[in-house]
Amino acid sequence: MSGILAGKRILVTGVLTDSSIAFHAAKVAQEQGAEVILTGFGRLSLVERIAKRLPEPVPVIELDVTNQEHLDGLADRIREHASDDTGRIDGIVHSIAFGPQGAFNFLEASWEDVSTAVHVSAYSYKALAMACLPLMEEGSSVVGLTFDATVAWPKYDWMGVAKAALESTNRYLARDLGPKGIRCNLVSAGPLKSMAAKSIPGFEDLSDIWDHRAPLGWDQSDPDPAGRGIVGLLSDFFPRTTGSVLHVDGGVHMMGA
Numbered sequence: 001m002s003g004i005l006a007g008k009r010i011l012v013t014g015v016l017t018d019s020s021i022a023f024h025a026a027k028v029a030q031e032q033g034a035e036v037i038l039t040g041f042g043r044l045s046l047v048e049r050i051a052k053r054l055p056e057p058v059p060v061i062e063l064d065v066t067n068q069e070h071l072d073g074l075a076d077r078i079r080e081h082a083s084d085d086t087g088r089i090d091g092i093v094h095s096i097a098f099g100p101q102g103a104f105n106f107l108e109a110s111w112e113d114v115s116t117a118v119h120v121s122a123y124s125y126k127a128l129a130m131a132c133l134p135l136m137e138e139g140s141s142v143v144g145l146t147f148d149a150t151v152a153w154p155k156y157d158w159m160g161v162a163k164a165a166l167e168s169t170n171r172y173l174a175r176d177l178g179p180k181g182i183r184c185n186l187v188s189a190g191p192l193k194s195m196a197a198k199s200i201p202g203f204e205d206l207s208d209i210w211d212h213r214a215p216l217g218w219d220q221s222d223p224d225p226a227g228r229g230i231v232g233l234l235s236d237f238f239p240r241t242t243g244s245v246l247h248v249d250g251g252v253h254m255m256g257a
Helices: 021-031 044-051 068-081 111-135 157-180 203-213 224-234
Strands: 009-012 035-040 060-062 089-094 136-146 183-189 244-248
Touching: 009 021, 021 035, 021 089, 021 224, 035 044, 044 060, 060 068, 068 111, 089 111, 089 224, 111 136, 111 157, 136 157, 136 224, 157 183, 183 224, 224 244
Parallel strands: 009 035, 009 089, 035 060, 089 136, 136 183, 183 244
Antiparallel strands: none
16 A cells, blocks of 8 residues: 555554544554554443544554553554564554543642643653554654643643643653654644543633634644644654644644734
8 A cells, every 4th residue: 555654553542533633643544554553441342433434444452551551561462463473663643631620720720630631641652652662663753642832721721731741741752762763743733622622621712712813724623634744743754853843723823912
């Protein structure tokens, strides 16, 4: 199969529905020639059902990124489902974030709420990369999903802090994996209607900003541009790009106050 990911094997986390950015990343990756392996957490049967909507069949591996036993066994599980004996992974998509409801109240949030948000949304980026490191070679790529953490957004509160931690984690991971030839980058999308968005109090306040300020316009129901951005960074088209954030937010990040 031809395409910019031809011959590559990509591990994609975070697929929950067909409106997920991760689902569209997996779809575009397959269309561009990649072999895709998915991970799921909790509602594994749902992930398996949604996976059937992809162009090609894919295996689904159970993975809780806060469970060290799952992380320790991930490389072996990938080898079991890979189409060859090497189990080599050429790319990872980290599309995992979570904040308890308390994390969306900045002044009242408990440390338990905050620590959960940071663990799942930021530390897991490094943890996932390290779990897959034995399977990665020079030229591999790690791509995560962020929500522009350079400003304080309405209602986003400690999840914004967690995303800032993710963006910093990306830079340090890029520094330490660079000598191995592994690139680490993030894609920053605007607010999209998804299962994750439903858990954010005041999501409409965020999306309203994009409706009025995106120079290229904004469609809350279209995760495809983000999926394509991820696939671009997974490809060999950015061989010397690392530690960066690619904005696919319609241009809102560049607008002044």
